[in-house]
Every structure is written in C-alpha cells, then in structure tokens.
Amino acid sequence: MNSGRSPYAKWLGGSAALCLALLLSGLLVPILGSRADVRIATGFFINLIVVLGLQIFMGNSGIMNFGFVAFMGIGAYTSAVLVTPVIVKMETIPNAPFGISGFELNFWTGALIALVLSILIAFITGIAINRQDGIPASIAALSVLIIVHTTLLHWLDLTRGPRAFYRIPIKTSLNLAMVVTLVVVVIARAFKESKVGLQLRASRDDPIAASTMGVDVRRVRVISWVLSSAIISVGGVLTAHLLGTLNPDVFYFKITFLILAMLLLGGQSTVSGPILGATLITIGLELTRDLAEGPIVLGLDLPRMFGLPQFFLGVVIVLVMKFRPAGILGDAEVDDIGLRLWARLHGRSPDAKSQTIK
Amino acid sequence: MNLVVQQAINALSIGALYALLALGLAMVFSVMGLVNFAHGELITITGFAMLGFEALGLPMAAILPLGVLVSTLAAVLMERVAFRPVRGAPGTTMLLTSFGVSIVIQNFFLLTVEPKPRAVGTPAWFRTRISVGSLTIQTLQILTALATVAALLVLVLVLRRTTTGLAMRAAAERFDVVRLMGIRADRVVTAAFAVSGFLAGIAAVFIISKRGAVDPFMGFIPVIKAFVATVLGGFGSLPGAVIGGLFLGVIEVTLDVYLGPSLEGFRDAFVFLVVGGLLVIRPQGLLGVRARVTT
Amino acid sequence: MLTVDNVSVSYGPIRAVRDVSFRVEEGEVVALLGPNGAGKTSLLGAITGLVPVSGGAISFAGREITRQKPEDIARLGITMAPEGRQIFSKLTVAENLKLGGYAARARKEQGDSRWNLDRILTMFPVLQEKFNEQAETLSGGEQQQLAIARALMSDSKLLILDEPSLGLAPQIVDTIFDLIGTLASHGMTLLLVEQDAARALRIADQTVLLSAGEVEFIGGASELERSGDLMRAYFGVIDEKVAGTTS
Numbered sequence: 001m002n003s004g005r006s007p008y009a010k011w012l013g014g015s016a017a018l019c020l021a022l023l024l025s026g027l028l029v030p031i032l033g034s035r036a037d038v039r040i041a042t043g044f045f046i047n048l049i050v051v052l053g054l055q056i057f058m059g060n061s062g063i064m065n066f067g068f069v070a071f072m073g074i075g076a077y078t079s080a081v082l083v084t085p086v087i088v089k090m091e092t093i094p095n096a097p098f099g100i101s102g103f104e105l106n107f108w109t110g111a112l113i114a115l116v117l118s119i120l121i122a123f124i125t126g127i128a129i130n131r132q133d134g135i136p137a138s139i140a141a142l143s144v145l146i147i148v149h150t151t152l153l154h155w156l157d158l159t160r161g162p163r164a165f166y167r168i169p170i171k172t173s174l175n176l177a178m179v180v181t182l183v184v185v186v187i188a189r190a191f192k193e194s195k196v197g198l199q200l201r202a203s204r205d206d207p208i209a210a211s212t213m214g215v216d217v218r219r220v221r222v223i224s225w226v227l228s229s230a231i232i233s234v235g236g237v238l239t240a241h242l243l244g245t246l247n248p249d250v251f252y253f254k255i256t257f258l259i260l261a262m263l264l265l266g267g268q269s270t271v272s273g274p275i276l277g278a279t280l281i282t283i284g285l286e287l288t289r290d291l292a293e294g295p296i297v298l299g300l301d302l303p304r305m306f307g308l309p310q311f312f313l314g315v316v317i318v319l320v321m322k323f324r325p326a327g328i329l330g331d332a333e334v335d336d337i338g339l340r341l342w343a344r345l346h347g348r349s350p351d352a353k354s355q356t357i358k
Numbered sequence: 359m360n361l362v363v364q365q366a367i368n369a370l371s372i373g374a375l376y377a378l379l380a381l382g383l384a385m386v387f388s389v390m391g392l393v394n395f396a397h398g399e400l401i402t403i404t405g406f407a408m409l410g411f412e413a414l415g416l417p418m419a420a421i422l423p424l425g426v427l428v429s430t431l432a433a434v435l436m437e438r439v440a441f442r443p444v445r446g447a448p449g450t451t452m453l454l455t456s457f458g459v460s461i462v463i464q465n466f467f468l469l470t471v472e473p474k475p476r477a478v479g480t481p482a483w484f485r486t487r488i489s490v491g492s493l494t495i496q497t498l499q500i501l502t503a504l505a506t507v508a509a510l511l512v513l514v515l516v517l518r519r520t521t522t523g524l525a526m527r528a529a530a531e532r533f534d535v536v537r538l539m540g541i542r543a544d545r546v547v548t549a550a551f552a553v554s555g556f557l558a559g560i561a562a563v564f565i566i567s568k569r570g571a572v573d574p575f576m577g578f579i580p581v582i583k584a585f586v587a588t589v590l591g592g593f594g595s596l597p598g599a600v601i602g603g604l605f606l607g608v609i610e611v612t613l614d615v616y617l618g619p620s621l622e623g624f625r626d627a628f629v630f631l632v633v634g635g636l637l638v639i640r641p642q643g644l645l646g647v648r649a650r651v652t653t
Numbered sequence: 654m655l656t657v658d659n660v661s662v663s664y665g666p667i668r669a670v671r672d673v674s675f676r677v678e679e680g681e682v683v684a685l686l687g688p689n690g691a692g693k694t695s696l697l698g699a700i701t702g703l704v705p706v707s708g709g710a711i712s713f714a715g716r717e718i719t720r721q722k723p724e725d726i727a728r729l730g731i732t733m734a735p736e737g738r739q740i741f742s743k744l745t746v747a748e749n750l751k752l753g754g755y756a757a758r759a760r761k762e763q764g765d766s767r768w769n770l771d772r773i774l775t776m777f778p779v780l781q782e783k784f785n786e787q788a789e790t791l792s793g794g795e796q797q798q799l800a801i802a803r804a805l806m807s808d809s810k811l812l813i814l815d816e817p818s819l820g821l822a823p824q825i826v827d828t829i830f831d832l833i834g835t836l837a838s839h840g841m842t843l844l845l846v847e848q849d850a851a852r853a854l855r856i857a858d859q860t861v862l863l864s865a866g867e868v869e870f871i872g873g874a875s876e877l878e879r880s881g882d883l884m885r886a887y888f889g890v891i892d893e894k895v896a897g898t899t900s
Contacts, residue, residue: 314461527744531742571816
C-alpha cells in the first residue's frame with residue numbers, strides 16, 4: 001500500500017488526478033447538458049464540498065460527526081442574512097438584531113464573515129466535543145445540529161423561522177462551485193498527508209498507542225474539526241446563493257443522510273472515496289427521482305412516491321455496512337490504485353517492500 | 359410549593375418515558391455493543407399499528423397491549439433481519455447500519471402513508487385529571503409512572519432471577535465466553551432486543567396517547583433524547599440509563615418553567631446546551647467511569 | 654478423542670497456524686507449548702469454534718466440528734478455561750457456576766453427568782466458601798479455580814486450559830497445578846496450554862511444541878528432554894528437576 005512516495009508526491013499526484021477528472025466533468029456539462037443538468041452539476045459540486053469537508057474530520061479521526069450540517073446552516077444563513085438586499089430584508093426581517101436589515105454586504109464580504117463566524121463556533125464546539133470519545137462524542141456532535149436547527153427555527157427576527165427566507169442573491173455558478181471544489185480537494189488531500197493528518201489517523205487506529213507516541217489527540221482532533229466545519233460552512237454559503245431561498249429544514253436530517261451515504265459508499269478513509277460516492281449517489285438519485293415523480297412507464301401512470309430517494313439512501317447505507325464497511329475504495333486513493341495497476345502492467349510487484357512473515 | 363410538586367410530577371412522568379427508552383437502548387448496547395438509532399422507529403411502528411388496530415375496530419383495552427406486543431416483535435424482527443448480519447462488526451459499522459435502518463423505516467412509512475400526522479384515538483379516561491389536595495394530576499401521568507415502575511421491576515426480576523437474564527448480564531461482560539459455555543448467542547441477543555422492544559412499546563403507548571397523533575418521523579427526537587439520557591447517566595450502564603432519563607426529564611421541565619414565553623421555542627436548544635455543558639464537565643456521565651484515552 | 658488434522662488458521666494474509674496435526678486421546682493430558690506468538694491461542698480458538706479454520710479438519714469423538722458454532726462445540730463437551738480467566742466479574746461465584754452448567758442441564762436426563770455442583774465444590778473448597786460473593790472480589794488464584802470449575806460444570810469431556818499460571822504467584826500456581834493433577838488422575842482429558850513449560854511437562858502425557866504456527870515436535874515429555882537442543886532452543890535454561898524426571 002505504501003509505495004514509499006513522499007507525502008508531497010502523494011498530495012500533488014493525488015490532487016492532480018482528482019482535480020483533472022472533476023475539471024473535465026465540470027467543463028463538459030454545460031456543453032453537453034441542459035440547464036437542468038447544469039443545476040444538478042452545481043448541486044453535485046456543493047455536495048462534494050460538504051462531503052470532503054466531512055471526510056477531513058470523520059475519515060481521519062474515526063469519530064462519527066452527525067452534527068456537521070449545523071455548519072452548513074450557519075454558513076448559509078449568515079451569508080444570506082448579510083448579503084440579501086435591504087429592500088428585501090425590510091420586508092422579511094424588519095426587526096433583525098444588530099441592525100442587519102439596515103445594511104447589505106457584497107457576496108464576498110458576506111461569505112467571508114460567514115466563514116469567520118463558523119470557524120469561531122467550530123473552535124468552541126470542537127474543544128467541547130473532543131473531550132469525549134466515540135459514541136458520546138457523536139451524540140454531542142448531534143446536539144450541535146439540534147441546537148443550531150432549533151435556533152434557526154425560532155429566532156424569528158433574524159431568520160424568519162420556519163418561513164422561507166427568500167430573494168437571496170444568486171451568486172453560485174457552476175464554475176464557482178467547481179473551482180471551490182477543486183481547492184477543497186487539494187486541501188483535503190494536503191491535510192490527509194500532512195503531519196497533523198497522519199497523527200490524527202494514528203489516533204483513529206489506536207488512540208492509546210498514538211498518545212504514548214506523543215500525539216496530542218485532542219489537539220489534532222480540534223484542528224481537523226475546525227477545518228472540516230469551515231469547509232462545510234462554505235458549502236452552506238454556496239447553497240444559500242444557489243437556491244435563493246432558505247428554510248431551516250434544508251439543513252437538518254435529510255441532507256445529513258445524503259452526505260453520509262455519499263461518504264460511506266465511496267469510503268471515508270480517502271479523499272477519492274467521497275468523490276466516487278457522491279458521483280454514484282447523484283446519478284442514482286436522479287434516476288430514482290424520475291421514478292418518484294411518477295413517470296409514465298408502459299402506459300401506466302405510477303404514483304408520486306415521497307421519500308423514495310431517502311429510502312434508497314438508507315438501503316445503500318445498510319448494504320454498504322454489511323458488504324463493504326470500508327466503502328468501495330477502502331483505504332486506496334485513486335493514485336494508489338493507478339500506481340498499482342501501472343506496476344502490475346509492467347510486471348513489477350506492486351509493493352516496494354514485501355516480506356514473508358515469520 | 360404546589361408549583362414545585364406539580365412540576366416534579368411532570369418531570370418524573372416525562373423522565374419515566376425517557377428512562378424506558380434509554381433503558382432499551384442500554385440493554386441492546388450492553389449485550390451487543392450496538393448503538394441502535396432505529397430504536398425510535400419502534401415508537402413509529404407502534405403508532406401506526408395502533409392506527410391500524412383502531413381502523414379494524416378493536417377496543418382501546420386491546421389496542422394498548424397489542425401495541426406493546428407489536429413493538430416487541432418489531433424489535434426482534436429488526437435484530438434478525440438487519441443486525442444479525444453485522445454482529446461482530448466494529449461499533450461504528452453497526453451504528454451506521456442502525457442509522458440506515460432508521461432511514462429506511464421512516465421513509466417506508468412516508469412512502470406508504472401520507473407525511474401528514476394522523477390522529478390516533480386514545481382512551482377518554484386517559485385525559486381525565488385527578489385532584490389531590492390542591493394538585494391536579496393527569497391520569498396519564500400516574501399511569502406512566504406506574505407502568506414504568508412495573509416495567510423496571512419486571513426487568514430487574516428477569517435479569518436477576520431468570521437464566522436468560524443471567525446470560526444477558528454475562529454476555530454484557532464477555533460475549534464470547536458465554537458462547538463457550540454452550541449458551542446460544544442468538545437467543546441472548548434476541549432476548550435483549552425483545553426486552554428493548556417491550557420497554558419501547560410501553561413508552562410508545564404513552565407517548566402516542568399524549569400526542570394523539572402519529573407521523574413517520576415521530577421516533578427521531580425521542581431516540582436522540584434517549585441517547586442523550588444514556589450518555590448523561592453513564593454510557594453502557596443500565597441504572598445509568600434510568601437515572602439519565604429521569605434527570606433529562608427534570609432538566610426539560612425546569613427549563614420549561616424558567617424560559618419565558620419568548621424563549622419557549624428554544625427549549626430543546628437549551629436542553630442540549632445544558633446537557634452538552636454537563637458532559638464537558640463530566641464526560642463519563644453521572645454513573646460512568648472515565649476511560650482516559652485523550653489527555 | 655480430539656483429532657486436529659492439518660489445520661490452518663489465517664488472519665488475512667497472516668498465517669497464524671500452518672498445517673498442524675495432533676491427537677488427544679481420552680484420559681490423556683496433552684501440553685501445548687511454545688513461545689509467544691506461536692499460534693497456540695489461534696489454535697485453541699479454532700478448536701473451540703471462535704476462530705474460523707482456513708484449512709484442515711477437527712473432529713471430536715468421531716464427529717466433525719471444524720465449522721461448528723462455539724455453542725454447539727461446547728455442548729459436545731469441549732470446554733475451556735480461557736486465558737486471563739475471563740470470569741463474569743459482576744456475577745457471583747454461584748451465578749458463574751450456574752451459567753457454566755447451563756448446557757449440561759440438557760444432558761442431565763442422560764445421567765452421565767460426571768461433574769455436578771457438589772462434586773465440584775468438594776474439589777474447589779474455596780469456591781464453596783465464597784459461593785455468594787461477587788466474582789471480582791476473588792483473588793487471582795481463586796478466579797482461576799472458578800474459571801476451571803465453571804468449565805467443568807458443562808459436563809466437560811475435554812477440558813482446555815489456556816495459560817492457567819498466567820499472572821499468578823508461584824505458590825498459587827502450585828495449588829492450581831495440584832488441582833489440575835487431581836483432575837488428570839480422575840481420568841479427565843486435558844489440553845493444557847502453558848508458558849511455564851517445566852510444570853506442564855511434569856504432568857503431560859504428550860507434548861506438542863508449536864513455533865511460528867507449525868508443529869516442531871510431538872511426543873512424550875521424556876523424548877523432549879532427551880532432545881537437549883530442542884529444549885535449550887525453546888525453553889532456555891531448563892530446570893534440572895524436569896530433565897531428571899520421566900512422566
């Protein structure tokens with residue numbers, strides 16, 4: 001598995017391979033596809049950003065983070081509330097705190113503030129949550145989501161609560177989403193191969209052993225938590241400015257399952273895994289969505305089926321856990337696979353070092 | 359003073375329900391190491407079953423115990439179909455499987471029934487109130503408390519006096535050694551699930567009677583709270599689950615009282631904040647033992 | 654009684670046990686010796702059914718048990734006092750024993766129960782003393798006795814002892830081995846895995862020496878002693894008393 005490449009080589013090679021594939025798809029879709037396809041592709045890239053963000057923490061630390069969508073919500077609503085024009089806000093949230101209804105920021109400033117706020121909250125929650133291990137930590141992470149969701153739902157003056165927060169300026173183009181995705185791929189891969197990433201992965205596999213080797217397990221977990229949450233909140237910002245309208249339920253359990261399924265299907269240990277998982281699931285969902293709408297098949301009008309996509313996501317998760325718990329790619333990044341194939345084709349043993357075990 | 363007693367009764371009756379749910383979770387976890395996210399769907403399944411029985415014209419007196427039976431059977435079925443295949447897998451794999459199962463069940467109901475909440479009949483006398491001195495207590499609350507105590511007693515008897523219970527306690531410590539003594543692992547796990555289903559069924563019947571309606575996603579928040587209760591009480595401990603559940607009920611009702619009407623909606627947020635804060639101070643929970651892995 | 658035939662156990666690419674064969678006859682005491690990591694525990698796991706066998710076959714009293722579940726193998730009469738004792742600490746001594754006898758109750762009707770509670774308590778008096786105490790309050794040596802007694806309660810036909818001397822003071826180990834000797838003299842069939850080679854050799858009829866998953870030597874203790882090289886290689890400086898005894 002470890003073919004002796006340096007971390008830099010792995011990072012650069014791996015990122016390059018993935019970015020190339022994504023770039024190609026991103027450039028081809030508007031040429032070959034319809035406007036609906038472009039929208040699907042944009043959504044795909046945003047989901048990818050969130051999944052990769054999640055991978056940075058979950059994949060490397062081994063801790064289930066069920067609350068990650070909270071940061072999508074924070075990013076989305078912060079940016080939405082700051083960037084939406086005053087005219088609209090006077091109507092929708094006239095009594096907003098901090099005088100928000102009285103000013104509007106440009107998209108980039110708003111997004112930046114959203115990012116900074118998310119990092120702050122991530123830092124505080126990260127320290128609190130990573131005092132725990134395993135399941136209690138997962139429950140704590142989930143609590144963050146519930147707290148954020150409840151807050152968004154009930155801070156009527158700021159968010160309009162359950163009612164739609166609309167006319168958010170549309171800023172997210174396919175190209176923007178794609179470029180951000182490429183950046184995130186590079187960051188995710190860099191993190192994985194970095195010293196912190198390595199230490200984190202060591203702590204995932206054996207926390208006690210890692211501690212005795214001088215790894216400050218809490219520190220590395222908090223670092224990855226903050227990085228992860230920051231990226232996820234960027235996904236939220238892009239979501240807000242793609243949909244143009246928000247309500248708190250957009251950032252609750254439905255999207256949690258979707259992103260988790262994408263992460264688990266492809267394999268959470270790698271950066272390539274989520275990309276594969278996201279691709280497969282997006283395609284699969286589009287197919288089932290046609291079904292859910294009640295297409296006319298063989299002259300029979302099938303009824304609308306709510307929840308069919310989610311149903312399939314659940315089935316996917318259960319089947320993956322039964323048959324391939326490590327995900328389709330397991331521990332292997334695309335570049336690892338590529339190198340192994342290359343070596344085999346050239347008749348060489350894929351592993352630089354192989355020993356017989358005595 | 360009256361207010362305190364009144365609210366104490368509220369807290370206990372809510373806490374009792376959390377305790378029942380938390381205990382079911384703890385039972386399965388202690389025997390199998392599985393954190394069962396799909397436990398909340400037992401409530402949903404019970405609810406829709408009750409709806410079905412009502413449609414069939416069965417009397418209330420039959421519907422309630424049948425509901426508990428359905429929950430017990432559903433739990434056993436869940437184990438057989440979804441969890442037996444992944445038994446022995448690492449904890450996170452099993453947890454994610456249960457997550458998947460939960461989604462499947464929720465959306466199954468969504469597909470086959472409408473997403474809107476459907477009203478369920480409850481016995482009229484559930485809604486009566488009794489006056490004791492200057493206190494007014496809902497009959498439902500008394501019944502909840504009684505049923506919980508009864509269920510706990512039955513559980514303790516089963517665990518301490520029956521061989522199956524003995525096997526369950528042993529399996530919670532060392533599953534493989536139990537098998538080495540010729541005791542069927544399958545039966546022990548099935549028994550644990552049956553118990554968890556039974557407890558969930560009792561809680562479900564009361565939750566549904568209180569709500570008066572069922573919907574496909576009704577199990578989700580209760581199971582999260584049940585989890586929080588187990589962690590609060592000390593993860594993996596059966597008495598801890600009960601204590602945690604009661605304590606959570608107390609926290610909720612206290613916040614209900616002290617949060618003014620403007621902050622009412624934020625109640626759940628505050629509950630989790632308080633719980634989160636408690637866990638930061640004492641990660642092992644009330645009855646738990648700290649395993650130091652992180653410095 | 655027990656036949657292990659070319660058995661291999663693998664964990665992925667690692668072969669912990671390779672083509673191991675040996676027999677345990679009824680009434681025999683067989684010692685399974687070897688350094689750490691030699692594959693002894695994996696082999697025991699294969700015999701008791703806890704670990705899947707990747708090659709070969711195991712049979713007991715004429716029946717093939719290679720792919721049977723641990724529960725079924727235990728019910729046939731193969732029981733084990735596991736490494737580290739692994740008693741149920743929160744249960745009482747009585748409850749531990751009761752669980753041990755769980756499977757045997759089915760065979761009570763057949764009347765061939767050699768080991769019932771009274772007999773066991775007579776043999777292990779300290780367990781009678783602490784009958785209603787929580788198992789975790791027992792000392793290391795007492796826990797080891799409990800582990801053995803518990804295994805006997807299942808109407809054991811073949812008793813496997815995995816490292817009974819582990820972590821125990823020498824005098825306690827003496828007591829344990831006296832008990833084991835008594836069991837042997839009652840005609841009990843024993844498979845003993847031990848790090849303390851000297852003691853094991855003293856009571857064993859046959860020795861199987863395992864190293865890196867393979868059998869290095871099978872034979873009587875006296876043959877082993879005569880092969881001084883083998884002794885030195887695996888046991889270092891040998892207790893002269895052992896070298897001078899034949900079993």
